Amino acid sequence: MKRLPPLPALHTFLITAQCCNFTRAAEQLFITQGAVSRQIAGLEAHLGYELFIRQARGLDLTAQGKEWLPRVQQVFDLIAEGVEQIGEPRETLQLKAPTCVMRWLLPRLLQWQKERPDVPVALTTTVKHGVDFHREPFDAAVVYGAAPDSALASSLLFDEQLTPVCSPQMALQSPADLQQHLLLHPTRDERDWNAWLQAANLQLSNARAQHFETLDLAMSTASQGMGVAIGDWSLIGDDLSAGRLVMPFELKVRTGLAYYLVCPEKATPSAPLRELMGWLVEQARSR
Known part of the structure; x- marks a missing residue:
């Protein structure tokens, strides 16, 4: 692979190409005009072709210089972006x-x-x-x-779409079978089970119940085969996909929430x- 041109010379080329004048480039780079001229000449010698057309009224880019300019600009833009982003504290x-x-x-x-x-x-x-x-x-x-x-x-x-869920080992053939199982409530107010039972046109007499403070506790208990929980189908989708829980019935009830x-x-x-x-x-x- 051909040896790459030195980075300082490329930077000098970029500044010089932007102003097309050795004197103004030297002022921006805080070096002498002669130093700018020597760096450009050295870069052209390295590449094997001229980058500028030197005229009495100033400088013009050659065809090769025009091709180089956007590429060199991109390199220095990436360097500037890295300086701004790398090492900066990340926003949490x-x-x-x-x-x-x-x-x-x-x-x-x-x-x-x-x-x-x-x-x-x-x-x-x-x-x-x-x-x-x-x-x-x-x-x-x-x-x-x-x-x-x-x-x-x-x-x-x-x-929100409510549906009963239980362990895969529990055998539930119809909603009426819920009468034989412990109902696990994810809240104290029992509203989730009541909404689903009403939609299923089912009344359970003296159903056994256990209340939990969180959905997670209710679902974990259900997965261990200790009862039938009710939860939002969207929230427990991962448990259903993994087979930790199953939906014994197809009915899902939208609550409007x-x-x-x-x-x-x-x-x-x-x-x-x-x-x-x-x-x-x-x-x-x-x-």
């Missing part, structure tokens, strides 16, 4: 999310960090389903409920935040 994105969405969100954030280690994310979990960007220092949040108000820029992740990815409407999201939010929305739509 602050994300808030309710615990109920962790079964879906956490595996995807771990995948994001593998693919984009240059954009770290700090995740804060909460039992609350909303966010107040005026009082909370988050860049974005996952919220659960009705459609967010206009003060938030929001993207729909998925609608949903999960949204939000950020302040008036704020201009940074490029890393826009990329993360777009990636999460794409993940939700491709499930």
Whole structure:
């Protein structure tokens, strides 16, 4: 491979090509006009052809010089970009999310960090389903409920669709079989099971029940064959795909609520935040 031209000479060529004058190039480079002339002559000798046409009124680029100029400009642009970006502290994105969405969100954030280690994310979990960007220092949040108000820029992740799930070892032939099993409630208010049973036109008398504080606890108990839980089909999709849980019945009930990815409407999201939010929305739509 032919020896590469020296970097200082290429920089001198770039500055000289931009002003087409040895004197002005020397002023910008803080060297003498003679030094500029010698560096250009040395570069031309190295390449084997002239880069400038020397005229009394100044300089013009030769055909070869015109071809060299955008290439050299690109090299120095890349160097300048590296100086700005490499070694700079990385912006850690602050994300808030309710615990109920962790079964879906956490595996995807771990995948994001593998693919984009240059954009770290700090995740804060909460039992609350909303966010107040005026009082909370988050860049974005996952919220659960009705459609967010206009003060938030929001993207729909998925609608809530409730369905019973259980261990693959449990034999359930029809919804009426639920009477024989322990119902695992992911919340204290039992609203999820009540909504599904109503949609299934089913009334259970004296059904046994166990209440949990989080969806994760209910799903973990169900996977061990200790009862039948109910959860959002979108949130437990990974468990279903892995065979840890199964859907004994086809009925999925839409509640009218949903999960949204939000950020302040008036704020201009940074490029890393826009990329993360777009990636999460794409993940939700491709499930």
